Amino acid sequence: MGGYIVRRILALIPLILILSALVFALSFLIPGDPARTLAGGLKATPERVALVRKQLGLDRPVYVQYGHWVGHASTGNLGKSLLDNETVGSQIKARFPVTLSLALGAMVVTLLIGIPAGILAGTHPGTFIDRLVTFGTSAAIAMPDFWLAMILVVVFAVKLHMLPAIGYIHPTASPVDWITHLYLPCFGLGLGGAASIARLLRGSLVDVLEQDYIRTAGAKGLKPRTIVLKHALKNAAMAPITVLGIQFAYLLGGTVVLEQIFSIPGMGQYFFNALVRKDLPVIQGVTLVVAITFVVVNLTVDVLYAYVNPKVRLA
Amino acid sequence: MSADAETPWRRTARRFAKNPAAMVGLIFLGLVVVMVLLASFFSPYSPSTQDLRMINTGPSGRHWLGTDFVGRDILSRVIYGGRASMEVCVVVVILAVGVALPLGLITGYIGGWLDSVIMRIMDALFTFPALILALAVAALLGPSVGHAAIAISIPFVPGFVRVIRAQVLAVREETYVEASRSVGVGRSRMLRKHIFPNVASPLIVQVALSFGYALLAEAGLSFLGFGVQPPNSSWGTMLQSAYSFILDKPWPLLPPGLAIMLTVLAFNLVGDGLRDSLGREIFVVKAEK
Numbered sequence: 001m002g003g004y005i006v007r008r009i010l011a012l013i014p015l016i017l018i019l020s021a022l023v024f025a026l027s028f029l030i031p032g033d034p035a036r037t038l039a040g041g042l043k044a045t046p047e048r049v050a051l052v053r054k055q056l057g058l059d060r061p062v063y064v065q066y067g068h069w070v071g072h073a074s075t076g077n078l079g080k081s082l083l084d085n086e087t088v089g090s091q092i093k094a095r096f097p098v099t100l101s102l103a104l105g106a107m108v109v110t111l112l113i114g115i116p117a118g119i120l121a122g123t124h125p126g127t128f129i130d131r132l133v134t135f136g137t138s139a140a141i142a143m144p145d146f147w148l149a150m151i152l153v154v155v156f157a158v159k160l161h162m163l164p165a166i167g168y169i170h171p172t173a174s175p176v177d178w179i180t181h182l183y184l185p186c187f188g189l190g191l192g193g194a195a196s197i198a199r200l201l202r203g204s205l206v207d208v209l210e211q212d213y214i215r216t217a218g219a220k221g222l223k224p225r226t227i228v229l230k231h232a233l234k235n236a237a238m239a240p241i242t243v244l245g246i247q248f249a250y251l252l253g254g255t256v257v258l259e260q261i262f263s264i265p266g267m268g269q270y271f272f273n274a275l276v277r278k279d280l281p282v283i284q285g286v287t288l289v290v291a292i293t294f295v296v297v298n299l300t301v302d303v304l305y306a307y308v309n310p311k312v313r314l315a
Numbered sequence: 316m317s318a319d320a321e322t323p324w325r326r327t328a329r330r331f332a333k334n335p336a337a338m339v340g341l342i343f344l345g346l347v348v349v350m351v352l353l354a355s356f357f358s359p360y361s362p363s364t365q366d367l368r369m370i371n372t373g374p375s376g377r378h379w380l381g382t383d384f385v386g387r388d389i390l391s392r393v394i395y396g397g398r399a400s401m402e403v404c405v406v407v408v409i410l411a412v413g414v415a416l417p418l419g420l421i422t423g424y425i426g427g428w429l430d431s432v433i434m435r436i437m438d439a440l441f442t443f444p445a446l447i448l449a450l451a452v453a454a455l456l457g458p459s460v461g462h463a464a465i466a467i468s469i470p471f472v473p474g475f476v477r478v479i480r481a482q483v484l485a486v487r488e489e490t491y492v493e494a495s496r497s498v499g500v501g502r503s504r505m506l507r508k509h510i511f512p513n514v515a516s517p518l519i520v521q522v523a524l525s526f527g528y529a530l531l532a533e534a535g536l537s538f539l540g541f542g543v544q545p546p547n548s549s550w551g552t553m554l555q556s557a558y559s560f561i562l563d564k565p566w567p568l569l570p571p572g573l574a575i576m577l578t579v580l581a582f583n584l585v586g587d588g589l590r591d592s593l594g595r596e597i598f599v600v601k602a603e604k
Contacts, residue, residue, distance in 0.1 A: 018439035029455040142527065142579035144534045147554060147572040154565040165562070253444030257535055261558070271447070272539060275454035283451050291442045298442075 004306055008299055015295065020073065023288045024066050027056075027280055034058055038082055038280055052082060056280065069284075078285035083277055088285035091270055096289070098168065099266035102189065102258065103251045105182045109190030110197055110247060114240075117194065118201025122236070123228055125206045133198060140195035146257040149188025153261075156184060168264040185262045189254045193247045197240045205236040234308070241305050245298035252290050327516075330592030337588020340581040347578055351398035358391035363546065371564040380570045383553075384560055392553060393570050397578075399460070399549035403542070404529040406464040408522055411471035418472070419479025419514070420506050424487060434480070437473035445470035445528075446535055453541040463542040467532045471525055478521050479514050486513045516593045523586035527579040534575050550575050 030037050035053035036044060044052075052058075056079075057065050072079065078088035121133035140148075157165035163184055169177035208214065209232055217227045259268035267286055274282035306312040321329070331337055350357050359379070360366075366378070366386040373381045380389040418437075422430040440448075453466035486492060487510070495509055530550075536542035537551025538558075545552070553571035561568060 014435060015439055015442070018435055019442050022436075022439055022443075026451055026455055029452060031457060138580055138583065139576065142576045142583060144531050144538075144554070144572065144575055146535065146538060147568070147575070150554075150558060150561055150565075150568055151572070154561060154568070158562055158565065249442075249444040253446030256446060256450060257538060260539065271450070275450055275539075275541065278454065280455070283455065287443065287447055287451050290444060290447050294442050294444065 001306065004312075005303055008302060012295060012299065016292065017070075019291050019295075020070050020288060021066065023284050023291065024069055026284055026287065030278070030280070034280075038278055055080070055082070073285075073288060078288070079281035081274070081282050082279050088281050091282070092267060092285060092289055095265060095267045095270050098264060099252070099255050099259070099268055101171075101178075101182065102185055102255050102264060102266060103248065105186035106190035106193070106251050106254075107244075107248065109186050110193035110251075112194075113191065114194035114197030115201060117198035118205065118240070119228065119233070121198065121202040122205025123209070123224075125202075130202070133202065137195035137199050140191050141199075143192065145189050145192050145254050146261055148191060149185055149258055149261055152184045152188055166262045168262070168266075181262075185258045185264065189251055189258050193250065196243065196247065200240045200243060201236060204239045205232060208232045208236045238305070238309055241301065241308065245294070245301040248297045248301075249294045252293065327589075327592045331588050334588045334591060336584045337592075340584030340588065343577065343581040344585060347397060347581070348401070350394055351401055354394045354398050358388070358394045360388040360391045362392045362395040362548065363387065364391075371560065371567070373566050381566055383556065383567050384564070389553075389567060389570050392548060393550070393574050396548045396550045396553050396571060397574060399543045399547055400530060400533050400537075400551065400575075400578075403460060403464050403467070403533045403549065404526050406461075407468040407471065407529040407533075408525055410465060410468035411475055411525065412518070412522065414468075415472045415475030415479060416514075416518075419476045420483060420510065422476065423480035423483025424502075424506055424510060430480075433476070437476050440470070440473045443470065445532065449532055449536060450539065450541060453536055458541050458544060460543050460547070463533065463536050466541075467529055467536065470532075471529070474525075475518070475521060478517050482514045482517050483510055486510060520586055520590045520593065523582055523589055527582035527586070530575060530579050530582070 027034055033049075035056070035058050036042075036049050038056070039045075039049045039052040057068055060068075069079070076089050078092070080087050081091070117133050117137070121130045124130050153165050156163045164177075164181050165184075167181055169181050171178040205228075209228075214227060214232055217231050218224075222231075255264075255266060256268035256271055258264070259266045260272055263269070267289070270282065271286040273279075274286070302312075331341075364387065366382060366388070368386070369375075369378065369382045370386040371382065371384050372378065375381065378388050378390065380393065383389055383392065418433055422433050448470050449463075449466040451466075452469060453463050456462035456466065492505070492509055495505060500509070533542055533549060534551035534554065537549045538555045540555070543549035543552050548556075550571040554568065557565075557567035557571070
């Protein structure tokens with residue numbers, strides 16, 4: 001197991017180098033003279049253009065620029081915003097927990113709805129319940145998550161007055177308000193993932209329940225409940241576990257739109273404001289942090305998977 | 316082989332036609348395509364005509380799906396918006412396949428260091444959440460519908476390359492390929508005539524499913540203002556303008572959202588149906604993943 005983890009971590013080094021190069025290469029997409037565009041286009045003063053050029057090191061060769069950027073980034077220095085001169089790192093540090101609470105909350109929704117729904121459908125294949133779950137999951141996968149979130153706001157906040165519509169309360173200010181403000185965005189963000197998990201779990205559970213060892217367990221008189229929860233689920237959970245990492249990436253992407261709708265002061269909102277103003281260091285910083293978060297989450301999921309499934313460790 | 320033997324494509328079509336969910340999806344998509352292509356025929360009004368006596372109204376005899384905040388007919392806007400959304404999706408899929416097909420064929424068939432380099436880049440591209448990458452690219456290129464299409468297509472490329480490469484690897488060692496190689500068939504002819512036809516079926520499934528994701532991505536980008544630009548509108552931009560009035564007039568939120576959901580659902584049903592009816596060939600890819 002230890003060897004497997006070391007191998008996986010070593011394999012990450014080239015991956016992170018390539019992804020950092022891709023993030024750095026985002027600056028090549030800016031049309032025309034990047035310094036001028038980033039300084040505000042035609043109305044920018046020559047001094048401002050020169051300042052931006054210097055701040056980003058755009059007057060130096062590309063490999064020097066990349067070396068500087070990646071060297072600083074590896075120490076946590078992601079540069080400064082072009083607009084307010086604040087360091088990108090400090091902003092991300094302050095906002096990351098907010099986005100993480102949104103994404104983790106959505107993950108809880110994904111698991112709390114996805115697993116029971118998958119078990120329910122997988123243990124009753126071909127029945128009305130199964131069809132209902134299949135129908136529900138198909139619809140949930142096809143919905144834009146932010147649309148669902150807006151519908152939830154209309155129903156639960158505007159019409160029923162059960163939950164707050166928008167906003168974010170810091171957990172230290174009021175833990176209860178923190179949670180009530182997260183219900184709607186987390187539910188909107190997590191439901192699509194719940195549907196994917198439910199479908200995968202249903203499929204693998206149907207396969208597993210047909211196997212001999214399950215029949216043996218039944219023959220020796222175990223209760224159906226014990227068979228499903230103790231014996232079948234362990235094997236059936238393999239497929240859903242492998243996609244949890246991808247689900248998490250999807251959730252992180254979704255937070256950009258959701259934070260905008262609910263005015264949540266997280267990384268997504270920071271990213272969006274940077275996009276509107278073409279604040280390159282912020283765009284690069286957030287993209288890099290999100291990608292590396294995904295890499296770490298995926299590694300964790302893979303290690304978890306190897307722990308559950310010993311066959312993987314040897315591969 | 317007897318003269319009346321079924322061709323693989325006909326067999327697929329027969330299996331597909333027996334799948335009711337897939338057929339419903341296909342018929343629905345057919346209707347959507349006809350509607351958006353003949354938008355001026357099907358729309359009761361021009362999408363920009365304002366009926367100032369009817370602002371933010373619900374469904375009525377005059378406006379079947381009501382009107383928006385400046386009195387424009389929502390049904391007409393859904394039809395024209397669908398055209399913009401579908402155009403973006405078509406361009407996205409063409410761009411993604413256009414880039415991924417040569418990459419997948421080369422990495423799978425030629426292999427070697429080129430394969431390693433390209434696949435490492437694909438792995439790295441996979442680590443970016445699709446929406447974040449698409450937004451960063453679209454914003455830096457500058458907001459426009461063409462840039463949005465390029466931006467949305469990039470996150471699709473690694474997935475396509477993997478599917479194509481896996482299929483190429485699976486057929487590369489088949490006896491008929493070896494036989495063709497031994498009689499001196501060149502590399503480019505081999506890829507075109509012998510390898511590519513085998514890549515087609517899993518690729519078609521992937522394409523069908525990608526349309527749905529592209530539609531969702533377009534909605535997200537347009538909602539944030541980096542997709543279809545005013546005065547044109549897509550389903551995503553309609554959601555954006557509906558969002559501003561969500562507290563007192565939530566109705567305009569429903570039609571474009573439902574249009575997106577049903578169309579994505581239809582693409583998914585068709586994609587699943589194709590995967591089931593294409594049969595064995597697809598399992599090779601699944602096992603490789």
